[in-house]
Structure formats: C-alpha cells, structure tokens
Amino acid sequence: MAADTKVTSTGAHGGDLEDPTQRRSSVVVDKNLASEEDAAVLAKMGYKQELRRNFSMIEVFGIAFAIMGLLPSIASTLSFSIPAGPVGLVWGWFLASGFIFVVGLAMADLGSSMPTSGGLYYWTHYYRLSIQLYYASPKWRNMLSFLVGYSNTLGLVGGLCSIDYGFALQFLSIIVISRDGNWTPSNGEVYATFLATIVCHGVIASTAAQVMGKLQTVFVVMNFVLIFATIIALPIGANSRNSASYIFTHVENLTTWPSGWAFMLSWLSPIWTIGGFDSAVHTSEEAANAVKAVPLGILFSIGSCWLFGWICCIVIAACMSQDLEHILGSPFGQPMAQIYYDALGKNGAMGFMALLMIVQFLMGISILVAASRQSWAFSRDGALPFSKFFRPISKRFGYIPVRTTIGCAALAAILGLLCLIAPAAASALFSLAVAGNNLAWGTPILCRVVWGQKKFSPGPFYTGKASTFIAYLAVTFLVFGTLLAMFPVGGPNPDADSMNYTCVINSAIWGGALLYYYIDARKWFKGPQITIDVAELTEEQEAALREEGLNVEERDGKAVIGGGSGNVSRAADEST
Template sequence: MTADAMEEGDIRRSVSVVSKAQADGLASAEDAEVLARLGYKQELRRNFTMIEVFGIAFSIMGLLPSIASTLTYSLPAGPVGLVWGWFVASLFIFFVGLAMADLGSAMPTSGGLYWWTHYFASPNTRNALSFLVGYSNTLGLVGGLCSIDYGFSLMLLSVVVIARDGEWEPSRGVIYAVFLGCVLCHGVLASTLSKVMGKLQTVFVAANFVLIAATVIALPIGRADQRNDAAFIFGKTANLTTWPTGWTFMLSWLSPIWTIGAFDSCVHISEEAANATKAVPYGILMSIGSCWIFGWIICIVIAACMSPDLSATLGSAYGQPMAQIYYDALGKRGAIAFMVLMFCVQFLMGLSIVVAASRQTWAFSRDGALPFSSFFRPISKTFGYIPLRAVWGCVGLGAVLGLLSLIDSAAASALFSLGVAGNNVAWGTPIFCRLWWGEHKFKPGPFYTGKFSQPIGWIAIAFMIFGTLLAMFPVEGPNPDVSSMNYTVVISVALWGGSLAYYYIDARKWFTGPKMTLDSDELSKDQQDAIIAEGLTIDGVKPPSSNSGRDEESAPAMVGKSAD
C-alpha cells in the first residue's frame, strides 16, 4: 500500500468516531473528539448548554428549601451561626469547586471522579481507590436524592399541619408514603422529559429565584415592626446544644455544606453538555458562587425577621422552623402559600438529582463496576438517548434507603449526612491523587487556576476532611441517646468498608478501571498514539516503544490488559 493510501485511510478513520456522533445528532466534532481522548465514544445526546449545566447544579442545590431544611443545624448557634457560618463555610466550598473545575475542564466525562482517581493514582492503589470513589459517589448521590425527597415530604405535610392549626401530626408511615410517591414521580419525569430536561433547568432556576425574591421581600414587610437589629443579626451568639459554643458554631457549617453539595452534577452531565471543557467549570463555579452570595442574603433576612426565641422556632408545632418563621411574619395563609412554593421547588430539586445520579450510575456500569452492570449499561434511544435503566435503578435504591425514615428521626437525618460524607470522599480523593501522585500528568483545560492550583487543592482537601468528620458528630451534644445519635458514621463506614471489602474479595479479580468504548478501527494512528499516551490501552494495538517517555507510573491501565 502506498504512503498516500495509508494517509488517506488514517484520515478516514480519524473522522469516523466524530462523524458518527455528528450524524446521529449527538454532539459537535469538538466535543466528540474531547471524549474520544478519554477513551469513550459519544452515546448520549448533548442537550445541555452552558447555562443549563449551571442550572442543573443550582436547581439541585435548591437554595431556599435547602436552607429551610437545615435550620436545625444553624439556628442552635444563633444568628452568628446562621449568617457567618454560611459565609465562612461557603468560602471553603468555593475552594473545593475551584479544584474540581480544574479537573472538569481538563477531562470532562460522566464518571469523572473515579476516572480522575484511576488516572492520577499510583499503580498499586488506582483500582481500589477508583472503585471506592465510584461507589461512594454513586451512593452519595442517591443519599442526596433521599434527603431531598424526605425534606419534600416534611414540607408538604407541614402545610397540612398549618392548615389544621397544629392539631395533627403525620405518622412515620405517612411521611414515607409521601416520600415514596415523590421518588416514583421523579423516576417517571426523568424518563419521559429527557428531550427537554436541559431547557427545564432554566425554568427550575427561575423558580428558585422567584421564591428567593418573594421571601426576601415578604418577610421584612411582614415583620416591619418586629425586625431584629444589626447587632442581633451579625453579633448575637447562642448555644442550644451541650457542646461548647465554638463547636456549636462549627456544626452550623453543616447547613451550607449540605446545601452547596451538588456541583459535581456538572461533571456527571458533561457528556450531555455542549462545549463541555468550558461548560463544566462554569457550572461548578457559578452554582457555588450564586449559592454563596444569595444564600448569605437569605440568612441575613431570616435572622432579621425570625423570633428572638430560637427554642420556640426550632420546636415549632408545624414541624419546620421555616414554616414557623413564615407564620410569625405572614400569618396562616401566608405561611401556607410560601410552604407550597417551597415544596414545589424542593420537588424540582429531586428531579434534577435523579438525572445527575443516573448518569454517574450509568458511567460506573459502563465500566463494569456495579452489580448487574450489563443490565444498567444500555442507552434508551426511544426515550431520547438516556440511561433509562440507570434512572430506575437509582429510584429503586432511593426507595429502599428511604425506609430508614420509618425507624426514627435520627435514622432519617443520617440520609442528610450520607450525601455529605460520601461525596466528600468522592470529591477529595481524585484531587489528592492528582496532587500527591499525578501532578506531572495533569494537562490543563481551558479553565485553569495556574500557580494557585496546588494550594487551592490542599485547602480543599483539608476542608473536606473536616467536613466529613463534622457530619458524623451528634448535633445536640456529646452524650447522645438512641434518638439523638448521629448514625452517619455507621452508614458511612458500612459504605466505605463494604466497597473495599467487595473489591478485595472479588472485584480485584476483574475490575481494572475505566474501559474504552471506542473501537480501534475507528481511530487513526495519531489518535491511537495519543490515547495510549493518556494511559489507556487498546485491544489489538501495540503500545509505543519504551522510549515514548511514559513509564508504568505515568501510564495507568485504563482498559483492556493492565499496562503495569
């Protein structure tokens, strides 16, 4: 064969993987090429614009409903815990977002967190750590779904309690029934609205801001003659726990830590995002930044308009401190109206997190790591190129985990902290692996924090370690009983220990990390060399000679046979 013929063949193959994605209407040539460098062919349709990637993270955060759901963490420290706890913790969360944005811009793929872990970790640790991160992230997202939908059920039922003047209290069975109905509705909507899901994120963001604006305007008007002064808002401390006052302030950080905890959804949606290398970091930082600023404003307004009797607010007969705050300012009808708006926005939060969780689940099953991966792996073209089975897998698991709410409030509150602890491990591990083992392999994308990247990463890791430990402390004090115990440590250790036990007992025999979904005959010689240089191995293609400049340490075995 002549050199010209060989070159022509290479050109034809080099565009095949990209042209197929274009022909199917799934992605642009640039996005398909970026994904191909990570070893994956385009299978999902890129329906999400840059603003819509921001939208899915911001809508999952559901700023005002999330603040309302977590007032039990912040109010025991008084207005100082509510206002300054939010501001300081959000600053550190922004550092975490910057570190993740660096990675998301460089390597945008739906399974990004465990993919990055495997790529940057050492040869002896990459498979185990990648396996741990994948499970921690998957179950952390499903735990987030449970906590959001559990919060929805409490908000919806609080409307009934207010309407009955506090003379009715829902049983745990009723709470779970509402929760289960909510989870199933999310499954149906996530399955049938896939073609417009990106557009809906803009609607969800608008709904969040409408609720925020209405609350920020209505509460000060309703409490015009009873507003608290600046000294109370910014300087009044309290301690409604048996912890030292300083530690009670630290526990107030759990409110922003739990609220601003869905920015990794931008990573999981990256294979459905147009111009992903820019959309992913934009979505991460804009969602965190928006929650930081607007959340601080909301906290200031709440501190200004709430009753100075914090114990009465926390022990409200309506089951929700925020319901009591609305009631005190706006009366019965106003409280009902705002709580209806609140649980509607909370419902939208749950729908968005089902989408994000299903993409992580699908990506992990694509790489063969989940039980029944071959079942969850297929993409449904009928429903709009979405992982339909993964959607219902998340819904089913969420329904099972939600059974914890039938035990008592302590077990139910563990659902909140499961998302915090599980996701902190999933977010922190790839950042640590990059800084400790793989900095020399990191190739920045369009977004990069430059010389500040490493110090930002270490600050982020330190904060996530602290946040994980914080999420495991009993909120009320150091001597908890059965009803006030924080069971997050039990659930988290079971999650991490179970994942590692599964890996070392069985999965180590077959899990070799992320798998390539591209066919070698779809790639040109240059593409093959570039992919191998990224650390991936291609069945049937010999790697470059030993003088290619990459040793075992810098070439992780991503697919096929191990490169070690």
C-alpha cells in the same frame, strides 16, 4: 486450552489497521448527538458519544443550581445553624460557602481537563496511573477508583433521599399548619409521601429527556422567584425586625457542645445545601462545549448560592423570633414554617411553604438525573452489579439511561425505609450525601496534586500556579466537613434518638465497597473501559496512551485500559 495473544495496533474486529500515518484525525460521530469537537474531547478519554448533548452552558449551571435548591435547602437545614444563633446562621453560611467555592475551583480544573460523566472515579484512576512510573504499585488505582465510584453513586442517591425526605416533611407541614398544629404525621405517613415523590421523580426523569435541559432554566427561575419573594415578604410582614447587632454579632448555644463547636456545626447547613455542583460533571457528556460549560457551571452555581444564600440568611435572622427554642420546636415540624407563620400569618405561611415545597420537588428531579448519569457511567465501566442490564441507552426515550434512572429511584426508595425507624436514622440521609460525596470529590483532587501534577494537562479553565494550593485547601476542608457530618448535633452525650448514625452508614458503605472489591471485583474491575472502536483511535490518542505507559486490551469482549506495556494493543483469548 486458551492462550493470550496480543496484536499491536489491531482493529477492534480483527485484522491489521492501516498505517498510523493514514489514521483519521477525527472521530466519526452522529451529528444528532454532538458536535465533532465535543465527541473528539470525549474520544480522547476512550469513550464514544452515546448520549445526546441537550444541555447548553446555562443549563449545566441550571441543573447544579436547581439541585442545590437554595431556599428549600436552607429551610431543611435550619436545625443545624439556628442552635448557634444568628452568628451561626449568617457567618457560618458565609465562611463555609467560601471554602466550598475553593473545592469548586479544584474540581473545575479537573472538569475542564476531562469532562466525562464518570468524572470523579475516572479522574482518580487516571491520575493514579503515574504511580506505576514513579511511586507505588499500580494496583491501588483500581481500588481507589472503585471506592470513589461507589461513594459518589451512593452519595448522590443519598442526596435524592434527603431532598425527597425534606419535601415530604414540607408537604406534610402545610397540612399541619392548616390544622393549626393539631395533627402530627406518623413515620409511616412520612414514608408514604416520600415514596410517592420518588415514583413521580422516576417517571419524570425517564420520560422528559428531550426537554430536561430547558426544564433546568425553569427550575432556576422558580428558585429565584422564591428567593426574592421571601426576602421582600418577610421584612414587610414581620411585626418587628431584629437589630444589625443581633443579626451579625449575637451568639446562642442551644447545644451542650462548647459555643465554638456549636458554631462549627452550623457549617453543616451550607455544606449540605451547596452539595450538588458535581452534577455539572455528571452531565458533561450531555453538555455542548463541555470543557467550558462544566467548570463554569460548577463555579457559577456555588457562587450564586454563596451570595444569595447569605442574603437569605441575613433576612431570616432579621425577621425571626428571638425565641429560638420555639422556632426549633415548632409544632409545624419545620423551623422555616414557623418563621413564615410568625411573620406572615397562617395563609401566608401556607402559601410560602407551598412554593417552597414545589421548588424542593424540582430539586429531586435534577439530582435524580445527575445520579443516574453517574450510575450509568459506572455501569459502562462494568463496576455496578448487573452492569450489562443497566448499561444500555434508550433511544426511544431520548438517548438517556432509563434503566439506571429507575434503578437509582428504586435504591432511594429502599434507603428511605430509614424514615420508618426514627427521625435520627432518617437524618443520617442528609449526612450520607455529605460524607459520601466529600470522599468522592477529595480523592481525585488529592491524587492529582500528589501523583499527577506534572502530567496534568489543563483545559480552557485553569487556576494556574494557585491550583496546587487550592487543591490542598479543598481536600483539607472536605476531610473536616466529613468529620463534622459525623458529630451528634445536640451534644457529646447523645441517646438513641439524638445519635448521628452517619459514621455507621458511611462506614458500612465504604467498608462494603472495599470488601466487595477485594473479595470479587479486583478480579475483573480494571478501571475505565474504552468504548470507542480501537480502529478509530487517532494517532494522537495512541500517543497519549503510550505516554501514560498504557495499552488497550480486550477482555471478555470489552476494551479496557491496561498498563505497563507502553504499547497500544488488543489482547484476546483464543480457544484451541
């Protein structure tokens, strides 16, 4: 028979702890992994330092900016903005980017307060805790944390799919240009290119850990080389340039939606493009001085894309043909390829598409790193299937989660099979990243202001009295963006080829996650697990847990955050 026993303030390996007044004030940390300050911040959240902090503040910005891959992403999403004409391209970018910056501000508040790789689902669980003290049952925090974790994980993998799918199309467009439009790749050829790209990214992300931070700086430089080359070359090469009136005031509507809604749909281009800023959160356990690096990485990456993306959109609107249907129906399969071709000729188009393709390839490496860290954090807390398999850190490859890196690449390859069905199904990969991440971003922001604002402990970065308004505005925009991503782009009466399948895919993901939780996971998923030795909890950490009304319980050999006792304790099953 088994009996549950609790020994208050007991060590992780049994036996009484020393008197709390004798408790150490800092956490022991391998100096090869992190500084004491960074390890202490992580320990306050219950985690020991396991990853090496290879990323400087500029490199945290770099990975977020590299994932956004500004110009390649604009090129991949011109089909959303061009149907509304230059006004949709230029002003759609400017307005939507401003709202995305508001989301970044709300996330920066949280990222500075609690920089952990699990970030979004960890924050959701933490801020729902106050419900048990003031509002509803604490059972909801586990469910919401579980849902956010899966939505964020699959959203990031969906982002990898869409980036690599875009790369495959850009790569093949160069071949089409070289053959003067007399060849069209099949769905199978697109998928084969996509699959080869996924494999390359898996290998690079798994083996280049020690230089991954520095590679982000290279990726940022490559992005800016492409941006400045484009905004210089297009105006010089174009036979004629459009007037300012055309650029900033001309409205088109190549959809069957009302013109106003066609303009709103143009927002999907910046919404999809500026979508990798949470990567700064997922690399926070590899960032030096994470409490500052994470929020600044989020805001500088969004701000840079807002500014330079707007400049790029203005230049494109100034130099593109006014025959927008010709651009969208380009035989090269890419509107940007047609714009380069019209302005720079065949060789110029091939050269710029090659550079565009290289930067798009680099985006895939960065987002795979972010996705693997989120997945690893989720497996650390036991939430993923086969978590014990994915949980280990590889010292051989530089203290990184190699297994989750390969796992994310394999999952992306499976999801990419949508490429074989039809372009409409493949385009759902774009919206999967938008809708999945929007839910994951919005939930912890909402939980903080609704249930946890009075208990919020700001980090070095904080928006102060404006934080509540910013948070509500951010959540409102994220809900709107999610709904927007589910609309058929062409019009209200889509056929099978023009249907937007995002609602189907995301409903399956969210519904599946909730079904999995209620059928099985609710029995064992208790939220974030503490990985530091309970004996190493400082007096301050124990006090913080007691203030939350929590305890530390060992279940099946693992320490987890429990609730309701107001004590810091260790629960164990003893067989007799």
